[in-house]
Amino acid sequence: METAEKKKTFGEILRSEPLVLVDFTATWCGPCKMMKPVLDELKSEIGNKAMILKIDVDKNPKVSAAYNIQGVPTLILFKNGKIVWRQSGVVQGIVLKQLIEQNL
Numbered sequence: 324m325e326t327a328e329k330k331k332t333f334g335e336i337l338r339s340e341p342l343v344l345v346d347f348t349a350t351w352c353g354p355c356k357m358m359k360p361v362l363d364e365l366k367s368e369i370g371n372k373a374m375i376l377k378i379d380v381d382k383n384p385k386v387s388a389a390y391n392i393q394g395v396p397t398l399i400l401f402k403n404g405k406i407v408w409r410q411s412g413v414v415q416g417i418v419l420k421q422l423i424e425q426n427l
Contacts, residue, residue: 333376333378333383333386336374336376337401337404338404340373340374341373341402341403342372342373342374342400342401342402342423342426342427343373343374343375343376343400343401344362344365344373344374344375344376344398344399344400344401344419344423345375345376345377345378345398345399345400345401346358346362346375346376346377346378346396346397346398347378347380347387347390347392347395347396347397347398347399348377348378348379348380348395348396349379349380349381349395350379350381352395352396354395354396354412354413355395355396357413358396358398358413358414361413361414361415361416361419362375362377362416362419364416365416365419365420365423368416368420369420369423372423372424372427373400373423373427380392380395393411394411394412395411396411396412396413397409397410397411398410398411398414398419400422400423400426402426407426408422408426
């Protein structure tokens, strides 16, 4: 029988991971769907340098409200739990990769 690791809360992840890129998204959002392959490729390029999280704004209204998410997709880069970069809309993978490397 497998032992399931306790799921960390969003706040615990931000406090425990040095670099976290959060994609605030929604299932009904066309531009959000365009971000999926960009983020998948980014993950394969950066490996364990940063964690990439997707937060569905409809399923997580409290988290979305806490970060004043007005539109999706909104991407926020957290370094040691603090926001170091934020942008709404589709962002190119090369831009995200440079941001992550600048903040390592």
